[in-house]
Amino acid sequence: MSERQKLTSHLRAVVVMSLLFFVLLGFAYPGFVGVVAHGIGLGYQADGSLISQNGTVIASKFIGENFSAPYYFWPRVSSVGYNSSNGSGGSALGIATQQFYNQTKNYTEFLIRTGMVPNGTQVPANGVEPSASGFDPDISVGFADFQLTRVAFYTHLNVSYLQKLVGEYTTYPLFGFIGSTYVNVVTLDIALHNVLLSKGMIT
């Protein structure tokens, strides 16, 4: 074979190989996974773990929302404001910068002012430092506890009831050591919302 013929045969092999794998890996594989996932009963997860109420999608249990009314448990600080049209991601401020200090200081003071907590109470770092994704659906148990007094005051529910509710939406480490202990604040607040609705406290 001449050099030219050799190159032509290589080119043919490469083009055919690339196109075949383009179809196999780019389309057949994702399509296969999607079809099998729906076929073996994983459709709920595959469609985004959506939560519906009265036929309307109200949330995904994995995507944090901005519950800001005082009778809800508040989520973590989000640099995109839980607004997905802003994209996703964490804060651009390094943790050793003055801007970060100022931002954290202001929010810490706000949480203490609105928290109705005894003098000298510290805010858990989880509640004042921004998440990585901007859509963290969870808060730490410490931050949930910190908010109990305020939520109890605005909902007129007693603290022990709220503690029980928080406990229902708490996930503990897998096998006792994998992962952290965290409270899903999306599902917690939806449950809280329904309690308040049933008591006629909100409409």
Next chain:
Amino acid sequence: MDFVAYGQVIFLVVAILVVSYYLGIYMERIFLGKRSFLDRYFGPLENGLYRLMGINPRQEMDWKEYLKSFLLTNAVLGVIGFLVLYFQQSLPLNPNNVGSLPPLLDFTTVTSFLTNTNLQHYTGELQLSYFSQMGFVTFLMFTSAALGIVVAVALIRGIVNQSGTLGNFYRDFTITITRLLLPISIVEALVFVYLGVPQTFQGAVIAHTVNMGSQTIFRGPVASLEAIKFLGTNGGGYFGADSSYPFENPGPAAAYLQMITEAAIPFGLIFTYGNMARDPKHGRLLVAVTMALFLAGLAVALFAETTPNQLLMGLPINQSVGNWAGKETRFSITESTFSLILNTYTQTGGPMVMINQMSPLSVASAMFGMEVQGSPGGVGTGLMNLLIYVILAVFISGLMVGRTPEFLGKKISTGVMRYSVLFILIHPVIILAPVAISVMSGYAGFIGLPPNESFTALLYEFTSAAANNGSAFGYLLAPQNTNYFYAAEALVMLIGRFGPIIIAFAIAGVLANTKPLAQTKSAALVDDPIFAVFLFAFIIVLSALLFLPVLALGPLAGFLGG
């Protein structure tokens, strides 16, 4: 750090070692072409592919022919990738009606995925169609991983063979996908779906939230991308926030699966190399050295992340567990930090944290991993880097004891040494030169960042591009200079990928034509634990000599209160 944190680290390290050991044996079997019961299932598919390609999988190639097919494949894949991105607006599977990207960004993005870098200057959920996420991102994640692995296999064959040939490129590439990457990805993707990662072709859904607002929930074929993202040490996210986004990484079980799979092939290939070189002890010692480098980097970062942020000490904040900034609640601080270090040391680059919110010391440790590149490094390219370190260390230690430097029975010639030194020098040049040019020319104008952090961001960006890592340090680009950065990064990624690979092929070619010496005592040098210690120190000293000055200007100055 408490008892549980140690448990998490030990569990992950042991799981990574066990999985990569067995995967290493499996990879040895497929690359040596040993018969297995899988032949019955994969054989007909592979033979069909070979027939359509018009090639003979048993035809051996010398290094030049192997390299030629390798480069040709990259060129064709680059063209396909560019066409997919460029025409995404008019292609199907675009339920969210996203537009096209600027052409220069198309080019940089193609470069990024072709080189296994996955640096992303777009927000996936807003700017890519499902067609692009599958036919561009997922597709190139497979091929760039397979192309990295075949380089390592060719280099191993060069070291072991005496025939002058390195195997058949088309066969190596095909079986890497059909027997390694694709089957594991299918199973892993389904497990991800079970754990909560979406896999749907329906568009975004608008949720009407109970607090009278609305939330657009972006989704799509995420799980199939996620599996190969880690298995192939790619790291590019479906969503802008990458592996911290709950749909990409819904909980601790998914996170552990991701971390174990991203380390499996880089460590596994070292075992494969030891076995194929018929010197498994040498392979195990190299695994020990790379794991030691990784654990050293991890220790520094864990110390930094579990220490309270000094700046906030005066505020009424309970920092008893450490730095929560830039981390997700469902993972412990230890796990998030492990992910940061593993993603930079394996050149995956999709950690579940926001890197610029880590402590400066953790950032320095992460950058060190991208500077070393071989601890264990990306799929294939990591082993390639490690073997060059081994060759250099053998040569230097040979000089120190006054013996002819030889490596697994083959004399290390002047040619091999010359290539190896050139190989090592590419990396610092393509990091330091563009950083210097960006600073001196004033292109690196940042918005709202203090000077030290600007420098760290700039250094991080080019280090990540050069190492084909792809992790990003916050929002780097000053809008008025984006074109400069797109072009500069594309160039750095291309040189950082193909420069070392071309040299590695040349080394493989020389070694494949070298006849082994008669067995001597010094041949066992690389089996000696003392050599492992020497190699460990050699890698640290070499990287420190090359990079300590810039690290001191960037993250280390930040740590000391810059």
